[in-house]
Amino acid sequence: MIVVTNIHDMQQKMNQFRLQGKTIGFVPTMGYLHEGHVALLNEARKQNDIVVLSIFVNPLQFGPNEDFDRYPRDMKRDEAIAKEAGVHVLFYPDVAEMYPHPLSIKTVVTERVDVLCGKSRPGHFDGVVTVLMKLFNIVMPHRAYFGMKDAQQVAVVDGLIRDFNFPIELIPVPTVREEDGLAKSSRNVYLSEAERKEAPALYGALQRAKAAIEEGERSPNAIQNLVIDYIKTHTHADIDYVEIYSYPELKPIEELSGKVIIAVAVRFTNARLIDNITLDVE
Amino acid sequence: MIVVTNIHDMQQKMNQFRLQGKTIGFVPTMGYLHEGHVALLNEARKQNDIVVLSIFVNPLQFGPNEDFDRYPRDMKRDEAIAKEAGVHVLFYPDVAEMYPHPLSIKTVVTERVDVLCGKSRPGHFDGVVTVLMKLFNIVMPHRAYFGMKDAQQVAVVDGLIRDFNFPIELIPVPTVREEDGLAKSSRNVYLSEAERKEAPALYGALQRAKAAIEEGERSPNAIQNLVIDYIKTHTHADIDYVEIYSYPELKPIEELSGKVIIAVAVRFTNARLIDNITLDVE
Numbered sequence: 001m002i003v004v005t006n007i008h009d010m011q012q013k014m015n016q017f018r019l020q021g022k023t024i025g026f027v028p029t030m031g032y033l034h035e036g037h038v039a040l041l042n043e044a045r046k047q048n049d050i051v052v053l054s055i056f057v058n059p060l061q062f063g064p065n066e067d068f069d070r071y072p073r074d075m076k077r078d079e080a081i082a083k084e085a086g087v088h089v090l091f092y093p094d095v096a097e098m099y100p101h102p103l104s105i106k107t108v109v110t111e112r113v114d115v116l117c118g119k120s121r122p123g124h125f126d127g128v129v130t131v132l133m134k135l136f137n138i139v140m141p142h143r144a145y146f147g148m149k150d151a152q153q154v155a156v157v158d159g160l161i162r163d164f165n166f167p168i169e170l171i172p173v174p175t176v177r178e179e180d181g182l183a184k185s186s187r188n189v190y191l192s193e194a195e196r197k198e199a200p201a202l203y204g205a206l207q208r209a210k211a212a213i214e215e216g217e218r219s220p221n222a223i224q225n226l227v228i229d230y231i232k233t234h235t236h237a238d239i240d241y242v243e244i245y246s247y248p249e250l251k252p253i254e255e256l257s258g259k260v261i262i263a264v265a266v267r268f269t270n271a272r273l274i275d276n277i278t279l280d281v282e
Numbered sequence: 283m284i285v286v287t288n289i290h291d292m293q294q295k296m297n298q299f300r301l302q303g304k305t306i307g308f309v310p311t312m313g314y315l316h317e318g319h320v321a322l323l324n325e326a327r328k329q330n331d332i333v334v335l336s337i338f339v340n341p342l343q344f345g346p347n348e349d350f351d352r353y354p355r356d357m358k359r360d361e362a363i364a365k366e367a368g369v370h371v372l373f374y375p376d377v378a379e380m381y382p383h384p385l386s387i388k389t390v391v392t393e394r395v396d397v398l399c400g401k402s403r404p405g406h407f408d409g410v411v412t413v414l415m416k417l418f419n420i421v422m423p424h425r426a427y428f429g430m431k432d433a434q435q436v437a438v439v440d441g442l443i444r445d446f447n448f449p450i451e452l453i454p455v456p457t458v459r460e461e462d463g464l465a466k467s468s469r470n471v472y473l474s475e476a477e478r479k480e481a482p483a484l485y486g487a488l489q490r491a492k493a494a495i496e497e498g499e500r501s502p503n504a505i506q507n508l509v510i511d512y513i514k515t516h517t518h519a520d521i522d523y524v525e526i527y528s529y530p531e532l533k534p535i536e537e538l539s540g541k542v543i544i545a546v547a548v549r550f551t552n553a554r555l556i557d558n559i560t561l562d563v564e
Contacts, residue, residue: 011449021301104393104441105411111386129387130446133415137447159386165419167293 022049026141031055036184040145041085054091060127149175155248190271201234202275220244237266304331308423313337318466322427323367336373342409431457437530472553483516502526519548
């Protein structure tokens with residue numbers, strides 16, 4: 001595994017791989033790697049000759065009151081995990097390398113963002129799209145891997161690749177979970193011991209919703225209430241949202257039908273957790 | 283020369299060239315080719331193995347009261363000129379191919395645009411940047427060629443490539459002129475016979491300004507007045523602007539020094555013409 005911190009070096013390196021006819025799989029991350037990231041890397045390794053991992057905590061996608069400074073970082077541990085996962089190139093630029101001067105062009109995501117996390121994190125996906133445009137042009141991958149835990153991010157990246165014709169295949173990878181069902185996340189470390197015991201109730205609620213739909217429930221409202229009640233009964237978390245939409249369009253629906261997403265976000269004392277399931281409803 | 287109308291075919295073709303180690307020079311145009319475009323193609327042919335020309339009249343860069351429908355089109359003539367100029371691949375998509383659905387992401391150019399043409403054409407460069415992002419991802423060139431006649435466009439594209447790390451070298455090409463000095467443009471066909479005779483006065487005014495600077499004039503105001511007077515005296519055109527800035531930053535200056543641009547835009551009956559010179563002032 002080589003570690004590259006410079007954009008120009010990275011582009012030269014990637015050009016060489018392309019000239020050799022190698023396929024390139026890319027996993028963009030903010031580091032503090034966990035099994036969710038490893039699942040993305042495993043997929044990338046299966047499908048490509050070269051696996052590229054980027055680690056960059058992107059200030060543009062954090063709001064003014066969000067946890068950019070507090071976001072956990074551990075490069076030594078990340079390097080070990082990356083090597084173990086078969087990464088060939090680790091791209092690890094600093095903020096001055098990625099944003100050496102104010103941008104002359106602003107990207108504004110106008111669809112699929114006024115719901116779910118986009119609603120409570122204004123500008124978040126604008127920052128995600130900006131850094132991904134840069135990373136796509138730096139890494140020039142054939143395939144890019146994103147976890148379905150951030151289902152809205154997958155929908156936005158799908159729009160980015162489609163609208164601007166990036167020659168990249170988007171590969172969504174299923175959410176990796178702890179044994180008790182809690183979705184893996186860098187932010188789980190902020191949970192108190194008691195909160196950590198309650199947190200699997202998010203997935204529990206989603207599984208209850210799934211069961212109800214399989215038993216014939218077709219009302220989004222009924223499912224929403226079921227999920228809210230379950231979380232309220234089983235946790236001390238504040239519910240940020242419980243929402244149900246068509247997927248990946250993220251449009252409100254009158255009745256459950258076709259591909260839908262049920263998504264939740266809650267706040268514990270020091271951590272905001274999200275989870276979702278997507279379902280094909282007959 | 284092959285003509286490609288489909289984005290997917292184009293990306294496959296360009297990928298093949300890249301895998302063969304060929305370098306790709308790209309000239310994006312709106313067609314109705316003239317010697318200005320041919321100069322770009324000649325440069326591209328000198329510096330690259332493969333020359334790609336795109337012809338696409340981009341609706342996004344026209345304002346609601348601008349001449350999108352009236353913009354001249356002549357594909358047969360363009361094809362002949364392209365072949366003669368040594369173009370290998372002509373990319374000629376229609377609007378439905380380039381914009382099959384509303385974009386989910388808007389690009390807003392925030393620097394270098396509140397002056398010159400950007401000021402009188404709000405949103406114009408947002409449309410230019412959107413289509414160029416798409417074309418860059420479709421053609422995947424090593425070098426892209428733009429004429430200095432649209433000096434502001436060159437400045438904006440410089441920002442685009444720099445900010446989003448497109449692995450593309452921007453090559454600005456000097457303005458090509460008629461024998462009497464008039465800058466070549468698709469819009470020159472809209473001039474009446476009398477207006478065509480007056481139009482070289484734009485370049486005449488810029489040459490007078492250059493001479494005055496060489497004789498020691500350092501006041502932007504004095505140069506601006508000189509250019510305005512000259513155009514008013516020699517044409518019936520309405521002056522849209524005569525502006526002087528640092529280049530490529532396009533910032534106002536107190537005194538002529540360093541690299542500067544003197545740019546003019548005027549309106550004749552059925553055509554708006556622009557011209558400029560850039561100078562290194564000691």
